[in-house]
Amino acid sequence: xRLRGAGLEDIGEFAGATFDYHAAxxxxxxxxxxxxxxxxxxxxxxxxxxxxRAKVESFAAAQRNGLLAxxxxxxxxxxxxIALAAWWQTVPxxxxxxxxxxxxxxxxxxxxxxxxxxxARRLAAPR
Numbered sequence: 001x002r003l004r005g006a007g008l009e010d011i012g013e014f015a016g017a018t019f020d021y022h023a024a025x026x027x028x029x030x031x032x033x034x035x036x037x038x039x040x041x042x043x044x045x046x047x048x049x050x051x052x053r054a055k056v057e058s059f060a061a062a063q064r065n066g067l068l069a070x071x072x073x074x075x076x077x078x079x080x081x082i083a084l085a086a087w088w089q090t091v092p093x094x095x096x097x098x099x100x101x102x103x104x105x106x107x108x109x110x111x112x113x114x115x116x117x118x119x120a121r122r123l124a125a126p127r
Contacts, residue, residue: 008062011081015120018085019113029090052078068124081120088112 008014022029035042042048060074068077088095092103101108 008058008067010121011068011124012117012121015081015085016113016117018082019088019116022086022089023109023113026089026092029086033090066126069126072124077124080123084119084123085116088116 056075056078059068059078062068063070063072063074089103095112096102099108099112103109
């Protein structure tokens with residue numbers, strides 16, 4: 001499983017690449033939130049479910065192979081890492097209120113990314 005060159009052998013950089021993707025596409029998380037608020041059927045649900053289930057299976061295989069910590073549900077881990085990486089872009093106003101730095105501050109963006117990388121490593125790296 002690859003995301004812009006980052007694989008599960010370094011879960012931190014995988015999470016960092018996820019952060020980069022969401023930073024480049026901030027509308028994605030906002031659209032997902034909007035979709036979740038609606039009453040309409042989920043858009044392209046089957047294909048999206050297949051995509052995320054394949055991701056979960058990749059994480060589970062990485063756990064079996066010792067690349068990721070076992071003892072944590074692979075599906076929950078995938079969800080948590082996406083949330084960790086995406087939430088900064090989803091609610092930039094909240095991030096600014098908490099950190100005091102605007103989303104367009106390049107140095108703060110790098111600090112946020114570094115946090116996501118380190119937090120993912122601590123959460124999921126094998127011990």
